Amino acid sequence: MTETNEPTTDVTFSELAGEQHTPPRLDPDAPPVLTVDNLRMWFPVKSSGVISRTVGHVQAVDGVSFEVPKGGALGLVGESGCGKSTTGRLITRLYKPTSGQMYFGDNRQDIASMSNRQLKPLRRDVQMIFQDPYTSLNPRHTVGAIVGAPLEVHKVVPKKQVLSRVQELLEVVGLNPEHYNRYPNEFSGGQRQRIGIARALTLNPKLLVADEPVSALDVSIQAQVINLLQDLQKEFDIAFLFIAHDLAVVRHFCPEVAVMYLGKIVEIADRDTLYKRSHHPYTQALLSAVPDIKQAAVGGRRERIRLEGDVPSPINPPSGCRFRTRCPIAKDICAKVEPPLLQIGPRHKVACHFPGELGKAPEQPATTRLLGLDSAGSPDASVTPTEVPQHPGYDKTWYDLERQEMVSA
Amino acid sequence: MTVTAPSTTRADASGDPYLVVEDLTVRFPTEDGLITAVQGLSYSVQKGRTLGIVGESGSGKSVSSMAVLGLHDPKSARITGSIKVDGQEVVGLPESKMRKIRGRQVSMIFQDALAALHPFYKVGGQLAEAYQVHHPSASKREARRKAIEMLDRVGIPQPDRRVDDFPHQFSGGMRQRAMIAMGLINDPSLIIADEPTTALDVTVQAQILDLLQDLQREFDSAIIMITHDLGVIAEMADDILVMYGGRGVEYGTAKNVLMRPQMPYTWGLLSSVPDVTGDTDAPLIPIPGNPPSLLSPPPGCAFHPRCTHKDKVEGGAVLDGPARAGAG
Numbered sequence: 116m117t118e119t120n121e122p123t124t125d126v127t128f129s130e131l132a133g134e135q136h137t138p139p140r141l142d143p144d145a146p147p148v149l150t151v152d153n154l155r156m157w158f159p160v161k162s163s164g165v166i167s168r169t170v171g172h173v174q175a176v177d178g179v180s181f182e183v184p185k186g187g188a189l190g191l192v193g194e195s196g197c198g199k200s201t202t203g204r205l206i207t208r209l210y211k212p213t214s215g216q217m218y219f220g221d222n223r224q225d226i227a228s229m230s231n232r233q234l235k236p237l238r239r240d241v242q243m244i245f246q247d248p249y250t251s252l253n254p255r256h257t258v259g260a261i262v263g264a265p266l267e268v269h270k271v272v273p274k275k276q277v278l279s280r281v282q283e284l285l286e287v288v289g290l291n292p293e294h295y296n297r298y299p300n301e302f303s304g305g306q307r308q309r310i311g312i313a314r315a316l317t318l319n320p321k322l323l324v325a326d327e328p329v330s331a332l333d334v335s336i337q338a339q340v341i342n343l344l345q346d347l348q349k350e351f352d353i354a355f356l357f358i359a360h361d362l363a364v365v366r367h368f369c370p371e372v373a374v375m376y377l378g379k380i381v382e383i384a385d386r387d388t389l390y391k392r393s394h395h396p397y398t399q400a401l402l403s404a405v406p407d408i409k410q411a412a413v414g415g416r417r418e419r420i421r422l423e424g425d426v427p428s429p430i431n432p433p434s435g436c437r438f439r440t441r442c443p444i445a446k447d448i449c450a451k452v453e454p455p456l457l458q459i460g461p462r463h464k465v466a467c468h469f470p471g472e473l474g475k476a477p478e479q480p481a482t483t484r485l486l487g488l489d490s491a492g493s494p495d496a497s498v499t500p501t502e503v504p505q506h507p508g509y510d511k512t513w514y515d516l517e518r519q520e521m522v523s524a
Numbered sequence: 525m526t527v528t529a530p531s532t533t534r535a536d537a538s539g540d541p542y543l544v545v546e547d548l549t550v551r552f553p554t555e556d557g558l559i560t561a562v563q564g565l566s567y568s569v570q571k572g573r574t575l576g577i578v579g580e581s582g583s584g585k586s587v588s589s590m591a592v593l594g595l596h597d598p599k600s601a602r603i604t605g606s607i608k609v610d611g612q613e614v615v616g617l618p619e620s621k622m623r624k625i626r627g628r629q630v631s632m633i634f635q636d637a638l639a640a641l642h643p644f645y646k647v648g649g650q651l652a653e654a655y656q657v658h659h660p661s662a663s664k665r666e667a668r669r670k671a672i673e674m675l676d677r678v679g680i681p682q683p684d685r686r687v688d689d690f691p692h693q694f695s696g697g698m699r700q701r702a703m704i705a706m707g708l709i710n711d712p713s714l715i716i717a718d719e720p721t722t723a724l725d726v727t728v729q730a731q732i733l734d735l736l737q738d739l740q741r742e743f744d745s746a747i748i749m750i751t752h753d754l755g756v757i758a759e760m761a762d763d764i765l766v767m768y769g770g771r772g773v774e775y776g777t778a779k780n781v782l783m784r785p786q787m788p789y790t791w792g793l794l795s796s797v798p799d800v801t802g803d804t805d806a807p808l809i810p811i812p813g814n815p816p817s818l819l820s821p822p823p824g825c826a827f828h829p830r831c832t833h834k835d836k837v838e839g840g841a842v843l844d845g846p847a848r849a850g851a852g
Contacts, residue, residue: 194725195696303814333580334752338796338810360725363755367798367808386804404730405800406755408782421734422727424681425695 141370141385143462145184147218148321148354149206150507154179154215154227156201160430174429175201177378178215180456180507183322188348188355190369192362192401196426198378199358203324206356207243208234220321239269242315246327248307252299258285258310259295265317284313289343305336309343316347326358341368362405366390371462374398377437378429380456384463394459394470394516396420397438403473420473435492436468444469444476448492454482455503458513461524470516481516540611541568542746543592543630543714548605548615550587550596559818561587563770565605569763571713574740574747576761576778578754578793580815584770585750589716591615592748593632594622610713628658631712635719637699641691647702648672648687651709658710674705678735697728701735708739714746721756733760754797758782766790769816769826788833 157172176198183189191199205212208226217227219237226237245251252261262284263277272280282292288309299307308328315323328344329337341364348355359365365372366386373383374397382395393399400420422441427433433440439449448468456466468480479490487500501521504510512523550562562584569575579585590596592607594614607614609629614622634640642650651674652667659667668687675683678701691699700720707715717736721729733756740747749760757764757778764781766774766789774787785791792811813830816822822829 194727305814333815334754334793335580335796335811336814338808339812341798341808342810362726363798363800366800366804390800400727402800404726406729406733406753406759407799407801408754408758408794408797409799409801410758419730419734421731425697425728 141462142184142187145187147182147508148185148220149183149356150216150218150223151182151202151206152180152216152218152507153505154202154205154217155213156198156205156210157213171430174378174432176205176212177432179375179378179380180505181373181380181383182507183354183356184371185321186348186352186354187371188357188369190365190372191356191358191375192360192365192372193375194360194401194426196377196429197375198429199375200326202375203243203326203356203358206322207241207324208238209243235269239265239271239318240321242318242320242323244308244311244315244323244325244328247331248304248311249331251311252307254299257296257298258290258302261299261310262295262313262317265314269318271318280317281313284316285310287316287347288313289339303336304332305339308332308336308340312340312343312347316351319351320353322354322356324356324358327360328357329364330359330361337364344368362390362401374401377426377432379437379466380464381438381467382463382465383456384460384465388460388463392472394463394465394472395467396442396444396469396476399473400443436466446480448480448483448488448490451492452482452486452488455486455505457482457485457503458510459516460513462509463513464509477516481519484519485514541570542610543748544568544606544608545588545592546606546608548588548591548607549603550584550591551602552600553602554819557819560821561770561818562591565767565770565772567765567772567775569714569746569748571746572740572744573762574749574760576749576751576757576764577767578752578757578764579767580752582769582815582818583767585767586718588767589632589718589748589750592714592716593626593630594619624658627654627712628710629712630714630716631707631710633700633703633707633715633717633720635722637696637703637723638691640703641699643691646688646690647694648675648689651675651687651702651706654706655709670709671705674709675702677739678702678705678708679731680705696724697731700724700728700732704732704735704739708743711743712745714748715740716748716750718750719752720749722751722753729756736760754782754793755799766793769821770818771826773827787827788831789827792830 154176155178156176157174159169160171160173161167162170179202181189191202193199204210206217212227215227216225219226220240226234259278259281263281266272266277266280281295285292285295290306290309302310329340332340347353357365357369370386372386372389373380376397382389382393382398389398390402393402400422403419420443424441427440435451435453436449439445454466454468456464458464459470468482469476470481471477483490484498485501485503487495487498489495512521515522546566548562548565552559552561565588567575577585591603594617596603603615605615609625648668648671651671655667655670656662672683672687675687680686680698680701694702721732724732749757751757761778764776764778765772766787768789774781774785774790781790785794795809796811798808811830816826
């Protein structure tokens with residue numbers, strides 16, 4: 116560990132810069148530690164009155180599929196209300212999903228349908244880091260009690276050894292191990308987040324769900340925590356589901372990124388593809404809205420796609436493509452048919468009828484021949500629909516947008 | 525598709541600065557001792573220009589701007605120095621005179637629009653009230669018309685209907701727009717925007733920032749933009765003031781501060797944020813340690829316990845500049 120909570124004065128800036136906190140690289144052959152298949156979470160909306168009937172559903176997560184590779188990191192980005200936090204809470208089984216499967220671990224057990232009793236041994240392997248280090252730590256418990264609680268709940272080590280394990284963990288996250296008997300209010304925001312991380316590490320998890328782990332921290336502290344998470348990932352081979360709205364932080368941390376909009380994944384790809392050659396108009400709009408220091412400093416912003424209006428209600432989402440109400444390139448077909456999440460590259464899937472790089476969206480919908488439709492979105496008898504695979508991982512073959520047929524590597 | 529290429533070169537506003545802050549110090553007596561929240565701060569803003577104030581929590585960026593609006597209780601805050609709004613000294617001004625300035629000449633846009641708008645009153649009523657305070661002769665009808673006009677100007681659809689909505693019926697972005705409408709209803713010459721987009725999504729943030737720039741061009745107002753987000757500052761500001769531990773540590777044009785920062789703290793800030801276009805393999809270089817306590821600030825430069833350059837002089841490709849510079 117190069118980081119301490121005490122001001123480091125004997126390390127020069129350039130020495131710090133030389134420290135290798137390099138972002139993780141994509142390992143395409145890593146087996147998945149978690150496979151999420153068609154996951155759905157619909158919260159019932161009850162009518163008011165004595166007899167409350169279910170009058171609708173908030174479709175917070177609606178058919179989401181992805182894989183998190185072992186020791187890797189998948190970023191989940193999107194605007195507030197897109198369902199990214201709900202997805203995180205489903206994976207930690209803080210909610211029971213409405214439908215869908217989540218296969219976890221070496222035995223590929225489906226944790227979506229397990230009872231709480233069956234889940235208990237698995238809860239060790241999936242832990243969560245929360246956004247707000249001020250509300251996620253009990254102010255009346257000492258740091259030792261907070262970090263040691265998982266050990267006692269799961270009876271992993273004898274009581275006598277809890278303290279030494281706690282101190283070891285505090286040291287790992289860069290806190291003074293002698294501070295185990297202090298209370299959370301004696302620590303700064305960044306240090307509290309480190310306590311939250313230590314607690315998540317207590318049981319040697321295989322998967323960490325980090326829900327906005329740095330967005331509540333000051334800028335200079337954010338980088339400390341990101342570097343810590345990267346060091347831990349390397350050291351303990353932990354897989355991350357990294358949920359954040361900050362596209363720059365996600366780009367730095369995650370070799371693979373999924374973009375969510377209104378409960379669905381609209382684009383998922385490896386980092387370079389997503390940030391340099393995104394094919395979905397929503398991803399492009401999100402990226403163009405991020406202020407860029409370097410660009411602005413040399414003069415002017417990048418061209419910006421202005422999205423009009425707000426995200427529609429997830430209780431009554433738009434028909435067809437959910438993004439069409441704000442999409443700058445939407446056509447008739449988008450209101451009629453929902454675009455499937457189509458694999459268009461070795462590690463690139465996109466859900467759009469008009470996928471293309473910024474400014475190069477095709478005139479005619481690219482999906483019609485696959486789906487057996489004419490260009491207005493009505494069924495076309497002369498074209499036989501092809502089965503579009505909708506499973507979580509990537510295939511060896513994919514749909515080539517230029518040639519309009521399936522190709523392989 | 526609406527692709528906007530924003531204008532980057534603004535005509536340099538000539539003439540005297542609209543706001544001049546000189547040697548401003550704000551202290552708060554507490555049970556634990558005297559807290560010096562702002563110390564010896566000086567800056568100025570001209571009409572038509574934007575000053576960005578960057579700093580971490582506790583750096584004094586909000587406290588200093590609240591002093592401009594006279595929002596500190598004279599019983600609990602000790603303010604020394606000088607704040608001149610359009611040539612008029614504001615420090616020590618009685619509340620009755622301060623009220624004439626507040627909202628009329630200088631107005632503020634707050635971060636949390638849900639907390640800043642009253643939940644019991646209709647949005648239109650709150651806007652109309654802000655107008656009537658400074659236009660006592662205006663009729664209710666006139667004030668309502670003005671409220672609708674402002675809602676329309678900040679881009680709220682169907683303003684004649686939405687004017688009768690309550691704040692909770694607005695989305696986050698619309699509430700922030702309503703806040704901006706309220707801040708601009710009396711055509712103030714100086715707008716202080718305190719983290720106006722921090723609570724918003726990036727797409728909505730982009731809308732609000734565009735709106736602020738359009739309105740600034742239209743009204744030729746001066747803007748002080750307070751934020752911790754360097755990206756927002758880079759896009760909005762003409763000048764940048766970096767604050768640390770209650771002091772201004774670096775002050776200059778946006779280009780100079782971002783491209784040729786002189787103060788190690790500014791280097792640290794710039795190297796600790798990732799960006800969306802840079803090298804993905806470049807590691808983040810954090811600033812070690814934590815921000816200083818305002819109760820017992822370190823002697824000398826407040827940044828020195830975290831500074832990796834305090835006694836060494838070194839230059840480099842990344843860290844271009846002399847080792848020590850700036851105030852503080």
